[in-house]
Amino acid sequence: MISTESNLVLVGVNHKATPVEIREKLAFNQVKLEASLEHLVRCPEIVENIILSTCNRVEIYARVENTDQGIQLLKDFICDYHGLSRGSLDQYFYSYRDNQAIEHLFRVSSSLDSMILGEAQILGQVKDAYNTARASSSTGLVLNQLFEKAFNVAKKVREETGISERGVSISSAAVELAKKIFDDLENHSVMLVGTGEMAELAAKHLISYGVKTVYVASRTYERAISLAQTLNGCALDFDAFKEELYRADIVITSTSAPKFIINKEMIEKAIHKRKNKPIFLIDIAVPRDIAPEVNDLENVYLYDIDDLQNVVNANMEERQKEAENAMEIIKQEVAKFNNWFSILDAVPTIIEMRNRAEEMRKIEVEKTLKNLSHLSKNDQKAIHQLTQSLVNKILHKPTINLKKKIQSKDGHVYLQAIRHLFHLDD
Amino acid sequence: MDKISFNLSLFSYLMASLGYFVYLAYRRPLVSTFAGWMVAFGLVCQTVTIGIRSSQTGHGPYTTSFEVALFLSWLMVVVYILAEWKYKIKDLGAFVIPLVFIVLLFSAFLSKETALVPESEVRFWLTMHRTLSIMGYAAFSIAFAAGIMYLIQEHQVKTKKLGIMYFRMPSLEVLDNLNFKVIMIGFPLFTLGFMTGSIQNTEMNQPFFSWDLTRTLPLVATWLIYCLIFFGRMAVGLRGKKAAQGAIFGFITVIGTYFLHIL
Numbered sequence: 214m215i216s217t218e219s220n221l222v223l224v225g226v227n228h229k230a231t232p233v234e235i236r237e238k239l240a241f242n243q244v245k246l247e248a249s250l251e252h253l254v255r256c257p258e259i260v261e262n263i264i265l266s267t268c269n270r271v272e273i274y275a276r277v278e279n280t281d282q283g284i285q286l287l288k289d290f291i292c293d294y295h296g297l298s299r300g301s302l303d304q305y306f307y308s309y310r311d312n313q314a315i316e317h318l319f320r321v322s323s324s325l326d327s328m329i330l331g332e333a334q335i336l337g338q339v340k341d342a343y344n345t346a347r348a349s350s351s352t353g354l355v356l357n358q359l360f361e362k363a364f365n366v367a368k369k370v371r372e373e374t375g376i377s378e379r380g381v382s383i384s385s386a387a388v389e390l391a392k393k394i395f396d397d398l399e400n401h402s403v404m405l406v407g408t409g410e411m412a413e414l415a416a417k418h419l420i421s422y423g424v425k426t427v428y429v430a431s432r433t434y435e436r437a438i439s440l441a442q443t444l445n446g447c448a449l450d451f452d453a454f455k456e457e458l459y460r461a462d463i464v465i466t467s468t469s470a471p472k473f474i475i476n477k478e479m480i481e482k483a484i485h486k487r488k489n490k491p492i493f494l495i496d497i498a499v500p501r502d503i504a505p506e507v508n509d510l511e512n513v514y515l516y517d518i519d520d521l522q523n524v525v526n527a528n529m530e531e532r533q534k535e536a537e538n539a540m541e542i543i544k545q546e547v548a549k550f551n552n553w554f555s556i557l558d559a560v561p562t563i564i565e566m567r568n569r570a571e572e573m574r575k576i577e578v579e580k581t582l583k584n585l586s587h588l589s590k591n592d593q594k595a596i597h598q599l600t601q602s603l604v605n606k607i608l609h610k611p612t613i614n615l616k617k618k619i620q621s622k623d624g625h626v627y628l629q630a631i632r633h634l635f636h637l638d639d
Numbered sequence: 640m641d642k643i644s645f646n647l648s649l650f651s652y653l654m655a656s657l658g659y660f661v662y663l664a665y666r667r668p669l670v671s672t673f674a675g676w677m678v679a680f681g682l683v684c685q686t687v688t689i690g691i692r693s694s695q696t697g698h699g700p701y702t703t704s705f706e707v708a709l710f711l712s713w714l715m716v717v718v719y720i721l722a723e724w725k726y727k728i729k730d731l732g733a734f735v736i737p738l739v740f741i742v743l744l745f746s747a748f749l750s751k752e753t754a755l756v757p758e759s760e761v762r763f764w765l766t767m768h769r770t771l772s773i774m775g776y777a778a779f780s781i782a783f784a785a786g787i788m789y790l791i792q793e794h795q796v797k798t799k800k801l802g803i804m805y806f807r808m809p810s811l812e813v814l815d816n817l818n819f820k821v822i823m824i825g826f827p828l829f830t831l832g833f834m835t836g837s838i839q840n841t842e843m844n845q846p847f848f849s850w851d852l853t854r855t856l857p858l859v860a861t862w863l864i865y866c867l868i869f870f871g872r873m874a875v876g877l878r879g880k881k882a883a884q885g886a887i888f889g890f891i892t893v894i895g896t897y898f899l900h901i902l
Contacts, residue, residue, distance in 0.1 A: 372666070372668060373665075373666055373667060373668070374666070375666070375803075375806060378806050379806065390796065392810060393792070393796060393805065393810045393811065394796060394810060394811050394812065395810065395811075395812050396809070396810035396811075396812040396813050397812075487876075488875070488876025488878075489876040489877070489878050489879060490876070490878070491811065491812075491879065508797070511879060511880055511881070512878070512879045512880070514796055514797060516799065520799050523799065524799070524801055527801065
């Protein structure tokens with residue numbers, strides 16, 4: 214009856230070891246997810262379960278009666294459900310139990326196990342999986358607590374490490390820089406010189422962060438017009454853009470011109486006209502469109518494609534470093550969750566111990582009261598109260614200490630001792 | 640009693656400074672909350688110190704060098720709390736509170752003797768002069784901190800070396816704006832302080848321009864620096880790096896002037 218293990222198991226495949234051809238075969242259809250969950254929870258082996266199915270992973274978290282059998286059962290279920298034979302798929306599955314399963318979930322929800330470290334989407338997907346499982350009543354006390362904890366851990370990791378702080382694509386790094394220069398991007402303007410695909414992408418990214426005014430200049434005026442229409446901006450004549458540079462807070466160049474089309478004097482003039490309001494120049498053209506010495510001007514910030522790529526690389530490295538800090542947080546939280554779980558383990562014993570004591574108290578008090586029939590009702594009540602509080606007082610410290618001790622390494626010894634001393638396993 | 644509250648405030652600001660440094664480096668929300676409470680507690684203790692001192696001397700905390708440092712650091716905290724509340728720049732604390740701590744620590748070594756202020760018209764003008772000037776200085780100290788933060792951030796963006804501070808510190812726009820706003824408030828206060836100071840001098844029956852040159856010249860220089868920043872911003876768009884450098888240079892002059900007064 215005593216279990217010091219949580220009996221949690223996890224079976225799954227993910228992007229690290231399983232090619233997409235296999236993953237897509239094993240994915241669970243969101244619409245039929247509830248039926249799958251219900252099917253699983255009807256198995257007598259499985260107490261609770263949650264299915265997480267995204268494009269990068271398929272995982273089933275479950276609390277089972279027996280971990281070895283549980284793992285086999287879940288693997289069989291995934292294969293049977295998709296009408297596949299297990300033989301060829303066995304190599305792709307990973308399975309974890311107890312602490313490792315808890316750690317894995319915390320890693321997944323904190324986006325440490327994602328293809329792009331620190332991406333935000335996975336947490337939402339884990340939340341959805343949990344909500345669906347809750348709605349179909351396939352979860353219980355332990356998985357509920359575990360997943361709620363996982364969300365807290367993810368939040369903590371996000372807040373206390375820089376894991377999702379840094380952009381890891383060219384356009385997100387550019388947006389980040391723009392925000393570090395201008396803060397709020399609303400009421401700021403962007404000018405595209407050249408209509409390259411990357412420039413368009415970066416512009417769209419900026420617009421999604423609030424940039425309102427967009428100018429587009431291109432050697433072919435028609436292309437400028439059509440891109441201006443998609444971006445809800447206005448087209449400029451290519452010869453005119455140099456005079457209009459001062460209007461733009463952010464300039465993105467991506468022309469195929471063989472030589473620099475923007476030089477120091479042009480920006481100097483623009484910045485003067487802007488009364489020194491900063492300009493952020495993003496040159497993603499190769500060969501470059503903007504003369505590098507432009508960056509020497511005050512309040513002018515010039516980044517070319519290599520600069521941005523360097524920022525992205527550094528950010529990736531930083532995320533990797535932050536992942537180590539995140540792992541520390543996760544290790545602590547796994548330990549905390551185990552504490553909760555071990556206390557949970559002690560709860561039935563504590564209840565039994567108290568029930569046993571209460572039983573004895575009742576029997577003894579009633580025996581005594583039989584011989585004291587002259588006592589009034591109130592007096593009898595007082596005796597009951599007295600003995601009750603006596604029992605409570607005596608059991609109070611053992612209860613507290615058991616809850617404390619159960620969290621230690623040899624906690625189950627205490628649990629066993631209590632059961633033995635109080636004759637709970639007769 | 641005032642000694643206890645003084646030491647308590649000194650200790651609180653030290654703890655708050657350490658807290659803000661830790662927050663800047665490790666981003667632990669609990670630490671920043673702790674630092675915030677430490678600042679609040681320090682301010683309460685310092686207010687008690689000032690209250691006790693003023694009830695003993697019978698006038699505001701602005702006559703001796705000790706009182707000026709005490710009052711200046713108190714106002715710096717007040718302005719900091721207002722700026723933090725308005726702009727939500729948590730890391731400002733890592734730059735302002737250590738400065739507050741240094742000013743307060745410095746004041747601990749100054750003579751605690753009290754000075755008499757004559758009951759007369761002079762007293763009013765002296766109060767006005769000192770209070771307004773110190774309020775201006777407190778604002779300038781925040782501009783100084785914002786200026787340093789601006790230079791750090793600007794350097795990173797310009798040289799394309801985006802270190803940890805790049806991500807932790809606010810945008811150039813916010814820092815430049817804060818720098819400008821506090822000088823916008825500080826400069827008129829300082830100017831009024833300057834003017835009431837001259838009135839006080841005349842009230843004391845000293846000719847308008849007979850002040851000690853070594854003392855007044857730096858004051859005039861300080862005023863000119865902030866005047867340049869103030870009108871430069873309004874008229875020709877002096878901003879960014881130059882404005883930040885100006886605010887730093889200006890505050891260094893303020894400190895220099897203070898030391899000239901002590902010597």
